[in-house]
Amino acid sequence: MxxxxxxxxxxxxxxxxxxxxxxxxxxxxxxxxxxxxxxxxxxxxxxxxxxxxxxxxxxxxxxxxxxxxxxxxxxxxxxxxxxxxxxxxxxxxxxxxxxxxxxxxxxxxxxxxxxxxxxxxxxxxxxxxxxxxxxxxxxxxxxxxxxxxxxxEIALRLTANWIVLVNPGLYISTAEAYAGVAPQRLKVDLRELLQHPIEQWRDFVINDFEENLFKNHPVLPQIKNRLYDLGAQYASMSGSGSTVYGIFNQEPHLANNFRNSTVWKGELT
The missing domain is CATH 3.30.230.10 (Ribosomal Protein S5; domain 2)
Structure with missing residues (x-):
């Protein structure tokens, strides 16, 4: 099998x-x-x-x-x-x-x-x-x-979008990721934020690991900013890193922008 x-x-x-x-x-x-x-x-x-x-x-x-x-x-x-x-x-x-x-x-x-x-x-x-x-x-x-x-279950489907995943080849341990995070209760439920249009997520849908890890690994914010420059509606680091992704409303043309990346339509095949 x-x-x-x-x-x-x-x-x-x-x-x-x-x-x-x-x-x-x-x-x-x-x-x-x-x-x-x-x-x-x-x-x-x-x-x-x-x-x-x-x-x-x-x-x-x-x-x-x-x-x-x-x-x-x-x-x-x-x-x-x-x-x-x-x-x-x-x-x-x-x-x-x-x-x-x-x-x-x-x-x-x-x-x-x-x-x-x-x-x-x-x-x-x-x-x-x-x-x-x-x-x-x-x-x-x-x-x-x-x-x-x-x-x-959450009513979120990105089937009309394109997702770009960029991995910079960094290994980030769980210990490093959590070392710079102070837990805090949510002021607004994430499920409510995700009901807004994707282009509005940029200011409100946050990965708490980014703040500290972006200081430690400058390549990560560079990738995120580049995805926005290329037209991403939303970009973020996934999990505790180090992969950064961007969500696009049309197929992006990345040329040689990233060494290790993949692009796919936003649904499993």
Whole structure:
């Protein structure tokens, strides 16, 4: 079985509180985007995991795909499989690539072995692997809150727009991102702000990580400003960085403006 775990962007990202468990409460819109890895899972004589493409840091035993299999295997009689991941979504880029890999592993195993695990059960498994893993089970635009693992549908569709994703090749750790953020309660609900026309988001739909990270990494505001210069209706950093995206109302002509970028129509294919 082959699946294609896609990435996501954050449209607005507010850090609204510090939790007793050490995590932070957030408010954000997670929006799926068509930049994907390739995941192959096949029945095998013994459990194995391999990868190609972009290098994945850490040892194999900690890989989220393998951990997803092991999590399901605790409760279900899963036969061994071979898992191969072709990694294309940049790591530490604010795109949720690793979380998507974990969620798609759960979905692929459910389908491959006819496990009949409901979407809600799949989400509960995914929540044990990472804060935004559960989002990728249904994989559609959501207003996300709590640690990012609670969500509700949001009436936001960018099917008439074009989205440009630019990755500058920076790895930004979670520790660095949160070091410069002071949680504060929202004055206006993000869902209300996103009902306004996209061109009005620029002044009100904010990623709280930008202020500090833009000081540390000047290339990030340079990319954001360049996207606006090229005609973006809205531009922002995704997640805790380092990918910056722009939303356009017509197909942009980027020429050689960015070294590592992708452009797609605003709906999953």
């Amino acid at each position: 082959i699946a294609f775990p896609n990435a996501k962007i954050n449209i607005g990202l507010n850090i609204v509180g510090k939790r007793r468990d050490g995590f932070h409460d957030i408010a954000s819109c997670f929006y799926p985007v068509d930049w994907a890895d390739a995941l192959e899972i096949l029945p095998a004589d013994e459990l194995s995991f391999t990868s190609s493409g972009l290098p994945i840091p850490g040892d194999i035993d900690s890989n989220l795909c393998l951990r997803a299999y092991q999590l399901l295997a605790k409760d279900l009689a899963l036969p061994p499989v071979s898992i191969h991941l072709l990694k294309a979504v940049p790591i530490g880029a604010g795109l949720g690539g690793g979380s998507a890999d974990a969620a798609f592993t759960i979905k692929a195993l459910n389908q491959l072995f006819s496990l009949d695990i409901s979407p809600e059960q799949q989400q509960n498994y995914a929540r044990q692997l990472g804060s935004d893993c559960a989002f990728f089970i249904e994989n559609k635009p959501m207003y996300c809150f709590g640690k990012g693992d609670e969500f509700e």
